[in-house]
Amino acid sequence: MYRGKAAELLAGIPAGARVRVCRRGRCYEGILMPRSELGDDRHVVIKLDSGYNIGVEVSDASVEMLEPPRVPSAAEAVQRGGAGRVVSILGTGGTIASRVDYATGAVHPVYTAGELLAAYPELAELAELRAKVVFSILSENMTPEHWRKLALEVAEELNSGAEGVVVTHGTDTMSFTASALAFMLKGLTKPVVLVGAQRSSDRPSSDAYLNLRSAIMVALSDLAEVVVVMHANLSDGLCAVHRATKVRKMHSTRRDAFRSINAHPLGYVGGRVELSEERRRRSRGEVVADTRLEERVALFKAYPGVSPELLEYCVDRCRGIVIEGTGMGHVPESLHPAIARALEEGVAVVMTTTTLNGRVDMKVYSSGRKLLSMGVIPGEDMLPEVAYVKLMHVLAVAEGMQEVRRLMLTSLAGEITPRTLPEVF
Amino acid sequence: MLRVGFEIHQQLDTRKLFCNCSSELCDSYGMSVRRQLRAARSELGEVDRAALQEERRARWYEYQVPPRSACLVELDEEPPHEVNMEAVEIALQVALLLNAQPVDEIHFMRKIVVDGSNTSGFQRTAVVALDGYIDTASGRVGIATVCLEEEAARKVAENAETVTYRLDRLGIPLIEISTTPDITSPGQAREVAQKIGEVLRATGRVKRGIGTIRQDINVSIEGGARVEIKGVQELSLIPKIIEQEVKRQRWLIQVSEELKSRGVAAEELRTEAVEVSGVFTSTRSKLVAGALERGEVVAALRLPGFAGLLGGERGLRLGAELAQHVRIKSGLGGIFHSDELPAYGISREEVEKVRAVLGAGERDAFVLLVGEKSRVQVAAEAVVERARQAIYGVPEETRAALEDGTTRYMRPLPGAARMYPETDIPPVGVSPALLARLKAELPELYEQKVLRFVRSYGLSRELAEQVVRRADAELFEQAVALGAEPKLVASTLTSTLTELRRDGCDVEQLSRERLMEVFSAVAEGRITKESLPEVLQALCSPEVELEQVLEKLGGRVSEEQIAELAREVIASRAELVRERGEAAAKPLMGVMMSRLGGRAEGRVVMRVLTEELRRFLEG
Incomplete structure (x- = not known):
């Protein structure tokens, strides 16, 4: 939006109006474009008839409105139809449902799930699609409260006739939400598929279409788990199906950013869905959303030079702490007093590893053995973020530290793999 | 009246525009990826017609990745980095040399191009300056815009399903100069192209060689339409292409008049093709028989009132125009029309049978479409679309230049709807201080430099032109400043080096530094005019040092x-x-x-x- 000197010059002429801007003997005619909030207040942006935008300096400039803004074409209707099998699409925001936002000049989630389907009418051939926007936020703004709301919505859709649910989600924290749904949805009998895009859907090269199409196919498949479906490689032919509790975003920008860690993907979607025998299959029955979460949990990273005071702060405030330790699950000795105090005060401490790949093993070195003897729970091959979400849920549902320990060491949603095959790394 | 405008595209000799990759073309590549593209809506809610045409084909694009000249940015797997300011400055210099007015703030746009030549599905492009001009012998020609944009990927192979591109060329900075349509003759067009080429070379920062500069020509005549002809690489072809296009537009106007006089109406042309595979069960046409064997079909489409208008001389055949549209829009290769039949193994009897099936009379023409059933229907739509245009006259379109001066249909003219703001790149302010510095550093133009070399160094006009056009003029002046004789330096940099190359010497070894060392020895009298070629020849071997050569030649004789x-x-x-x-x-x-x-x-x-x-x- 225009502010300062530019706003003064425009004197209320709205963006989208056809204008003539003259400065120092030169005039430019075109459509007045909105300005990014990040831009300065010394230029107005004009879209010339050639389609190009240019910025014109406002000092010594004059502007005249030639035509008021054109009314934009109305949003198209939601696509329905398909093969009679219903798939619900729940929108939460993110790049998959995003387009250019002229207020910030950046990509922003303003698309409704319905508009998304309007953009990809072929998807209606796969299933009858029922679209709903649960919320529209960037995934970095996701909170446990959003997870709860989403889990309830998913359960409702599944219990009211949907063959499966697709959740469109920003990719940054998608794996947290996926884990949260995996732990909260009890007695899951149908697929719940989280899907996103690394390239916004307003670009011809967006990965959104293939991801969304593949996600809908997985939502119709013989599966009863929460999964993430995203590009398997840099090409546009294949998507991977990742188990919610084993997946992680491993690249900031690539379309194949999502990888299964310590496990193979659960399957792939090319022309059709191919799933591993290890999956839980579709069955009958109502799903229950147990949305209890203890939010006073911290994710704490150990590293050389880390200040013990930071951990002491967490001990004061939290009921559980997941530590990302070095290697097989170690921390600098300087943190030991804080950990000992945590355990004495009934704060659960779970150890995971910064290497992500591999299993913690705290029996090999004395520093690990010391932590074990204090009562630290070894997190096996759980990803730190997954252990964090799980501990929130476990602390809310378990009675007593013994039960917390037992549940943390039990695989509730496939988050702990008993054996690790060499090819997964 | 003839109206011609130009778009000249010149690659800059810098790193890439939005990443740190080298802009060298590579002979080999490492990995490759396969992609598909979809047209997106513009910020005004419109979809570009050129983009839609490509999307209908649903083709695959394969991208080869040479590690030296492509990274995640070219692969569209990482957002663009900040714009290469060196390229921005060169573009501004060119704008100033063309008397154009730089914009106050440069905004990069996404120009939607879904033919796969850009992995992102758009080309990043920005107007850098507007409203310039150059003077020619027959009047002033306006420069509408100077743009800075990224070069497209290099097409290395193509078939009906997949187009293969190499990413080394994608992202090389490209200056696009568009003239206003003020050019009124083929000769003036050539002069304009030459003058703009001289301005570009004067910066000393542009790439040289085949494919590094391309001209697109916009031609329209009275009663015709704007047709953009892309990819003219030879300056000498420009007049011929314009003459041929004028001829083509005049012919299309005649065709239109003829169709109107025959009373042909657009609604008469129906897109429903009739399958006539049964007519060709025992055909002698190898193409048709082969297609039927593969399970493909032959379909016929009646063109009422078109009899006798489909054939003609090369470049002026409606049949060829139909075939080009069909190939581009459906990927279908097999198309025959009634004006050329019987031929190609298709017999008179078969032609008659098809006519009978279609109920085609004497005044009607027809086309046969051979290929997969799904493609044939798209092909039929393409034929009808183009045939309808023939009634109205010259369609606005983009065509590709061919080596013989004729052209081939590529796509409809893209409209303004294909422009989106590139929100990944912040606007670039053009400050008065930057402009002042660039103005102070403006390079000398060709003509000025030639005149100065004649005046200051006593070179003949011919030799001066050769130095400026073909050699490193800066090196020439530095060598002369050392005290070497100007004519000797000039002829060495032009003819001697050329002769050495012709004799098989690796003159690439004669780096700037090595040449300066040699000219310094010439200035000191340690190398004579006569021994200079021999010295240079010896230095074409990378391991040989100048002192060794001088020793071997012996000192100067008294x-x-x-x-x-x-x-x-x-x-x-x-x-x-x-x-x-x-x-x-x-x-x-x-x-x-x-x-x-x-x-x-x-x-x-x-x-x-x-x-x-x-x-x-x-x-």
């Missing part, structure tokens, strides 16, 4: 030694000398020079030899 040699040579050929007198100097000079092996200046040898001859003849 005048006394030359005189001694001259007396010896004269004595041994006394008869010849007596017979021809002083004119014997010419043949003897050759003997002298070969004996001296370049260790003395030719003019000195000549003077001493003439003196000795006189002395011999007098004595």
Whole structure:
């Protein structure tokens, strides 16, 4: 939006109006474009008839409105139809449902799930699609409260006739939400598929279409788990199906950013869905959303030079702490007093590893053995973020530290793999 | 009235526009990826017609990734980095040299191009300046815009399903200069292209060689339409292409008048093709028989009132226009029309049967479409779309230039709807301070430089032009500043190096530094004019040092030694000398020079030899 000197010059002429801007003997005619909030207040942006935008300096400039803004074409209707099998699409925001936002000049989630389907009418051939926007936020703004709301919505859709649910989600924290749904949805009998895009859907090269199409196919498949479906490689032919509790975003920008860690993907979607025998299959029955979460949990990273005071702060405030330790699950000795105090005060401490790949093993070195003897729970091959979400849920549902320990060491949603095959790394 | 405008695209010799990759083209590549593209809506809610056409084909694009010249940015797997300011400055300099007005703030746009030549599905492009001009012998021609954009990927292979591109060329900075349609003759068009080329080269920062500069020509005539002809690489072809396009538009106007006079209406043209595979069960046409064997079909489409209008001379055949549209829009290769049949193994009987099936009368033409059933229907729509346009006249479109000066249909003219703001790149302010610096550093234009070289260094106009056009003019001036003789430096940089290359020397080894070392030795008198080629030849071997060469050639021979040699040579050929007198100097000079092996200046040898001859003849 225009502010300062530019706003003064425009004197209320709205963006989208056809204008003539003259400065120092030169005039430019075109459509007045909105300005990014990040831009300065010394230029107005004009879209010339050639389609190009240019910025014109406002000092010594004059502007005249030639035509008021054109009314934009109305949003198209939601696509329905398909093969009679219903798939619900729940929108939460993110790049998959995003387009250019002229207020910030950046990509922003303003698309409704319905508009998304309007953009990809072929998807209606796969299933009858029922679209709903649960919320529209960037995934970095996701909170446990959003997870709860989403889990309830998913359960409702599944219990009211949907063959499966697709959740469109920003990719940054998608794996947290996926884990949260995996732990909260009890007695899951149908697929719940989280899907996103690394390239916004307003670009011809967006990965959104293939991801969304593949996600809908997985939502119709013989599966009863929460999964993430995203590009398997840099090409546009294949998507991977990742188990919610084993997946992680491993690249900031690539379309194949999502990888299964310590496990193979659960399957792939090319022309059709191919799933591993290890999956839980579709069955009958109502799903229950147990949305209890203890939010006073911290994710704490150990590293050389880390200040013990930071951990002491967490001990004061939290009921559980997941530590990302070095290697097989170690921390600098300087943190030991804080950990000992945590355990004495009934704060659960779970150890995971910064290497992500591999299993913690705290029996090999004395520093690990010391932590074990204090009562630290070894997190096996759980990803730190997954252990964090799980501990929130476990602390809310378990009675007593013994039960917390037992549940943390039990695989509730496939988050702990008993054996690790060499090819997964 | 003829109206011609130009778009000139020139690659810059810098790193890429939005990443740190080299802009070199590569012979090999590492990995490759396969992608598909979809047209997106513009910020105004419109979809571009050119983009839609490509999307209908649903093709795959394969991208080869040469590690030296492509990274995640070219793969569209990482957002663009900040714009390469060196390229922005070159573009602004070119704008200033073309008398154009730089914009206050440069905004990069996404120009939707879904033919796969950009992995992102758009080309990043920005207007850098507007409203310039250049003067030609037949009047002033406006420069509408100067844009800075990214070059597209390089197409290396293509078939009906997949187009393969290499990513080395994608993202090379490209300056696009668009003239206004003020050009009124093919000759003036050529002059404009040449002058703009000179401005670009004057910056010293543009790439040279095949494919580094391309001209697109916009042509329209009275009653015709704007047609953009892309990819003209040869300056000399420009007049021919314009003449051919004028001819083509006049012909299309005639076709339109003829169709109107026959009373043909657009609604009569129906897109429903009739399958006639049954007619060809025992055909002699290998193409048709092969297609039927593969399970493909033959379909026929009636074109009411078009009889006799589909054939004609090369470049002016409606049948060819239909075939080009079909190939582009459906990927279908097999199309025949009734004006060329019977032929290609298709018999008169088969033609008659098809006519009967279609109910086509004498005034009607038809086309046969051979291929997969799904493609045939798209092909039929393409034929009807183009045939309908023929009734109205010249369609606005983009065409590709061919080597013989004719053109081929590529796509509809893209509209303004294909432009989106590139929100990943912040606007670039063009400050008065930056412009002031660029103005102070503006390079000398070709004509100015040639005149100065003639005036200041006493070069002939021809030699001066050669230095400016073909050689490193900066190196020339530096060598002359050291004290080397200008004509010698100029001819060395132009003809001598060319001759050495022709003789198989690796003149690439003669780096700027090495050449400066040599000219410095020339200035000091340590290398003679005569021995210079030999020295340069020796230095084409990378391991050889200048001092070694000089040592080998020996030092300079004194005048006394030359005189001694001259007396010896004269004595041994006394008869010849007596017979021809002083004119014997010419043949003897050759003997002298070969004996001296370049260790003395030719003019000195000549003077001493003439003196000795006189002395011999007098004595």
